[in-house]
Amino acid sequence: MKEISGGVCAPRGFRAGGVWCGIKAGSQKRDLGLIYSEQSCAAAALFTANRVKAASVLVSREHLASGRLRAVIANSGNANACTGEPGLAAARRMAELAAAKLSAKFSGKPLANILTNILRKDGGIGPADVAVASTGVIGVPLPVEAIENGMDALVASLSRDEAGHAAALESIMTTDTRKKDGALEFDLGGVPVRIGGMAKGSGMIHPNMATMLCFMTTDAALSPPLLDLALRRAVNRSFNRVTVDGDTSTNDTIILMANGAAGNHPLAREGPDWECFAEALERLCVKMARAMARDGEGASRLMTVTVSGAVDEESAALLAKAVASSSLVKAACCGADANWGRVLCALGYAGVDFDPAAVDVAFQSAAGKVAVCRGGVSLPFSEDAAKKILSAEEIEILVELGGPQVKAGGAAATVWGCDLTCDYVKINGDYRS
Amino acid sequence: MKEISGGVCAPRGFRAGGVWCGIKAGSQKRDLGLIYSEQSCAAAALFTANRVKAASVLVSREHLASGRLRAVIANSGNANACTGEPGLAAARRMAELAAAKLSAKFSGKPLANILTNILRKDGGIGPADVAVASTGVIGVPLPVEAIENGMDALVASLSRDEAGHAAALESIMTTDTRKKDGALEFDLGGVPVRIGGMAKGSGMIHPNMATMLCFMTTDAALSPPLLDLALRRAVNRSFNRVTVDGDTSTNDTIILMANGAAGNHPLAREGPDWECFAEALERLCVKMARAMARDGEGASRLMTVTVSGAVDEESAALLAKAVASSSLVKAACCGADANWGRVLCALGYAGVDFDPAAVDVAFQSAAGKVAVCRGGVSLPFSEDAAKKILSAEEIEILVELGGPQVKAGGAAATVWGCDLTCDYVKINGDYRS
Numbered sequence: 001m002k003e004i005s006g007g008v009c010a011p012r013g014f015r016a017g018g019v020w021c022g023i024k025a026g027s028q029k030r031d032l033g034l035i036y037s038e039q040s041c042a043a044a045a046l047f048t049a050n051r052v053k054a055a056s057v058l059v060s061r062e063h064l065a066s067g068r069l070r071a072v073i074a075n076s077g078n079a080n081a082c083t084g085e086p087g088l089a090a091a092r093r094m095a096e097l098a099a100a101k102l103s104a105k106f107s108g109k110p111l112a113n114i115l116t117n118i119l120r121k122d123g124g125i126g127p128a129d130v131a132v133a134s135t136g137v138i139g140v141p142l143p144v145e146a147i148e149n150g151m152d153a154l155v156a157s158l159s160r161d162e163a164g165h166a167a168a169l170e171s172i173m174t175t176d177t178r179k180k181d182g183a184l185e186f187d188l189g190g191v192p193v194r195i196g197g198m199a200k201g202s203g204m205i206h207p208n209m210a211t212m213l214c215f216m217t218t219d220a221a222l223s224p225p226l227l228d229l230a231l232r233r234a235v236n237r238s239f240n241r242v243t244v245d246g247d248t249s250t251n252d253t254i255i256l257m258a259n260g261a262a263g264n265h266p267l268a269r270e271g272p273d274w275e276c277f278a279e280a281l282e283r284l285c286v287k288m289a290r291a292m293a294r295d296g297e298g299a300s301r302l303m304t305v306t307v308s309g310a311v312d313e314e315s316a317a318l319l320a321k322a323v324a325s326s327s328l329v330k331a332a333c334c335g336a337d338a339n340w341g342r343v344l345c346a347l348g349y350a351g352v353d354f355d356p357a358a359v360d361v362a363f364q365s366a367a368g369k370v371a372v373c374r375g376g377v378s379l380p381f382s383e384d385a386a387k388k389i390l391s392a393e394e395i396e397i398l399v400e401l402g403g404p405q406v407k408a409g410g411a412a413a414t415v416w417g418c419d420l421t422c423d424y425v426k427i428n429g430d431y432r433s
Numbered sequence: 434m435k436e437i438s439g440g441v442c443a444p445r446g447f448r449a450g451g452v453w454c455g456i457k458a459g460s461q462k463r464d465l466g467l468i469y470s471e472q473s474c475a476a477a478a479l480f481t482a483n484r485v486k487a488a489s490v491l492v493s494r495e496h497l498a499s500g501r502l503r504a505v506i507a508n509s510g511n512a513n514a515c516t517g518e519p520g521l522a523a524a525r526r527m528a529e530l531a532a533a534k535l536s537a538k539f540s541g542k543p544l545a546n547i548l549t550n551i552l553r554k555d556g557g558i559g560p561a562d563v564a565v566a567s568t569g570v571i572g573v574p575l576p577v578e579a580i581e582n583g584m585d586a587l588v589a590s591l592s593r594d595e596a597g598h599a600a601a602l603e604s605i606m607t608t609d610t611r612k613k614d615g616a617l618e619f620d621l622g623g624v625p626v627r628i629g630g631m632a633k634g635s636g637m638i639h640p641n642m643a644t645m646l647c648f649m650t651t652d653a654a655l656s657p658p659l660l661d662l663a664l665r666r667a668v669n670r671s672f673n674r675v676t677v678d679g680d681t682s683t684n685d686t687i688i689l690m691a692n693g694a695a696g697n698h699p700l701a702r703e704g705p706d707w708e709c710f711a712e713a714l715e716r717l718c719v720k721m722a723r724a725m726a727r728d729g730e731g732a733s734r735l736m737t738v739t740v741s742g743a744v745d746e747e748s749a750a751l752l753a754k755a756v757a758s759s760s761l762v763k764a765a766c767c768g769a770d771a772n773w774g775r776v777l778c779a780l781g782y783a784g785v786d787f788d789p790a791a792v793d794v795a796f797q798s799a800a801g802k803v804a805v806c807r808g809g810v811s812l813p814f815s816e817d818a819a820k821k822i823l824s825a826e827e828i829e830i831l832v833e834l835g836g837p838q839v840k841a842g843g844a845a846a847t848v849w850g851c852d853l854t855c856d857y858v859k860i861n862g863d864y865r866s
Contacts, residue, residue, distance in 0.1 A: 049782070050778060050781035050782050051780070051781040051782070051786070051787065051789060052777050052778055052780065052781030052789040052809075053781075053789075079774070081774065081777075081778075082774055082777050082789075082806070082809055082810055082811070083810060083811075084790070084808070084809065084810040087810075137772075137774065138772075138774020138775065138777065138778060139773060139774035139777070139806065139810070139811045140811065141811070248778075248781075248782040249778065250774075250777070250778050250781060327760075327857075327861070328861055331857070331858050331860075331861030331862050332861065332862065334858055334862045335861070335862025337862060339570075339571075340572060341512070341514065341515055341570065341571020341572035341683075342571065344485050344514075344515050344571065344572070344683070345483060345485055345514075345571060345681075345682060345683050347484070347485065348483035348484040348485030348486075348681075348683060349482070349483050349484070349681040353484070354484065356484060356485040356486075356515075357517070373515070373572065375517070376485075376515055376517060377515055377516060377517040377520075377572070378515070378516075378572045378573065378574070420858055421858055422855035422858050422859070424760075424764065424858075425764050425767055425853055425854055425855050425857075425858065426855070427764075428760070428761055428764030428765065428768070429764050429765065429767045429768025429770060
């Protein structure tokens with residue numbers, strides 16, 4: 001398995017692009033993006049668990065019901081959430097516009113594609129073949145006429161190159177300061193296949209769900225149920241283990257499209273090949289999830305919390321999430337303060353049973369490692385050394401549980417978060433203006 | 434019912450005091466407090482729900498098992514949590530020291546008290562008659578010798594006057610910048626009775642439990658079970674509806690002592706008199722809870738969230754808590770930004786079923802009221818007017834639910850919180866140093 005460039009355009013048969021259409025007034029930063037597959041794709045998706053769902057989420061959920069997609073259209077600068085019936089109509093219009101413009105542009109299809117489409121009983125591109133995603137401010141009507149005016153330029157911007165990927169990625173960024181993307185190549189039954197992805201998100205990030213937008217492509221051939229299974233497992237161990245501020249957004253959307261262009265023997269059941277695909281997908285998702293935590297709004301440090309020795313992985317993840325979500329731990333992390341008592345305090349309200357008298361805590365970074373708590377009580381340690389370790393850009397909080405309930409070493413889980421800084425407050429104190 | 438002065442010393446037969454004994458190194462701010470009742474008290478208490486419990490909590494829980502108390506000793510500057518067996522021994526020692534010194538000082542009791550005590554089969558003061566509470570940094574051994582050295586001065590500082598209350602209150606404050614206390618007088622069966630209280634807490638404040646220390650006294654006569662019932666109801670509607678940062682501390686302790694010195698006919702069952710007592714207690718608790726939210730670490734504003742039209746009070750409280758706990762809502766409040774979309778977003782992940790298309794939201798303060806959302810979508814409103822309203826020191830977020838599930842107006846609940854500011858980060862970035 002190797003990392004490659006190209007993002008969502010790395011897998012064969014995908015194109016991407018992005019333009020500024022005027023939703024982000026003033027800035028002229030790209031705000032409208034498109035990912036298109038030359039062939040029909042098996043597709044899997046996960047959406048926000050928030051009861052208040054953006055119009056784009058409602059529409060995409062409908063369109064994903066078939067398990068197949070051709071394209072994703074996404075905008076930033078406006079979440080199209082809490083916008084009522086006009087918002088739903090706007091989201092549907094986005095899918096219609098994309099379907100119409102893509103059909104028109106690619107009507108002169110190469111023969112091979114036409115044949116493929118006939119074999120798949122796949123006609124032109126309809127609105128139901130297009131997923132819709134939005135991110136930005138909530139409660140403001142989406143200026144769908146701006147999207148309408150930008151559609152020709154958007155479709156014209158589609159490219160198979162990394163530039164297309166980069167333009168699409170830029171078009172979904174809001175307060176993001178770093179790119180979250182990646183691509184991998186690996187073999188499935190002797191055939192090289194690729195997966196690629198892009199994600200946005202730096203605020204409203206919290207487990208259950210991913211609280212972000214993430215679009216992934218692969219040229220591997222898998223059935224929709226197997227794709228769904230792989231996506232759920234990967235997301236559970238990556239985006240669902242990231243926390244920035246505890247807020248679960250109205251717009252979370254993760255979409256994975258598989259067009260089969262690599263020509264591997266289509267995966268139809270679990271087994272070593274599926275495991276290999278699922279692992280690659282998890283690796284890509286973890287890479288983007290980590291990047292998201294590192295780019296948490298206002299964050300100065302990535303904070304990785306690993307809990308081991310738990311009764312099961314779910315318990316380990318819940319404990320690690322409580323630590324990574326604690327405002328007090330996050331503020332201490334900002335100040336590079338080795339306040340391990342707050343770590344124990346957070347473990348204590350995670351809702352998981354454990355023995356407080358059998359907890360070890362250590363802090364670690366590129367600058368070294370310091371054990372600060374053993375068996376639930378303080379260890380003598382050098383404050384200066386701890387400060388140095390905690391002043392690194394990426395720090396780790398290592399929690400080792402013990403006691404009679406732990407069998408054979410127990411289970412572990414890692415959660416990614418970031419420190420809480422003044423900049424978080426500044427960024428979110430006046431986001432709309 | 435009227436507000437009176439005196440705090441925990443307002444009810445007859447209580448004394449309080451506080452001194453600096455050296456736990457807070459350097460500052461010479463009071464760090465050791467005592468509340469003492471001249472007569473044996475029925476007592477009720479609530480402790481932290483955190484699985485990691487301070488030694489003081491473990492010891493006080495034991496001592497409260499009898500339902501009776503004579504005194505509470507409390508220190509600030511050190512939480513005596515995550516301190517293992519030595520911590521437990523230190524907490525027990527605090528109770529022993531207080532019992533011994535109080536017994537010695539008050540051995541020459543007035544005859545009336547001696548008679549009362551004989552009638553109550555109540556001998557001298559033993560360690561089990563003393564509750565212990567601590568607040569401050571976690572994981573550092575409690576310097577119990579400092580407490581030992583300060584005991585004579587502490588007992589000497591006891592006073593029936595408001596000055597005694599003020600000294601005791603000061604001795605439990607940590608990052609608190611304001612006093613949280615109060616006292617009320619009302620009639621029970623024609624006899625005037627009083628309740629008084631003091632509380633500390635400005636960080637690690639979150640519902641379930643109160644995440645703070647609170648000591649209340651009353652000269653009303655009630656059985657321990659009735660006292661317990663009244664305390665639970667009052668706390669559920671006050672301290673359990675305050676949130677500052679979502680962290681539940683290891684040390685939360687609420688104690689209510691009733692010495693019967695008012696001479697009312699002892700309450701032994703629920704009824705109008707008990708209701709009257711319970712209401713007064715709730716009013717006192719709400720006053721202190723509000724003050725705690727207003728004094729949230731770094732807070733510039735009190736944020737009151739009221740959800741009405743819910744299916745029941747518990748649902749209303751859960752929804753209001755989600756809004757008041759949201760980092761994004763709190764940051765918007767700091768910036769006086771009328772970002773109602775975040776309010777809807779927070780409602781959406783509260784874990785309570787409601788109709789997102791039937792939600793009304795308004796902001797209100799002394800500067801006026803502005804409706805910003807009706808039926809889940811935006812209302813036109815003046816940003817300038819909203820800014821002015823949200824720039825007040827105390828703001829209200831009013832959420833009105835609707836839809837078919839709401840019968841006869843539904844239920845309401847109010848939760849108190851505060852904004853999230855840079856100062857919160859500064860205060861908590863380097864608390865230990």
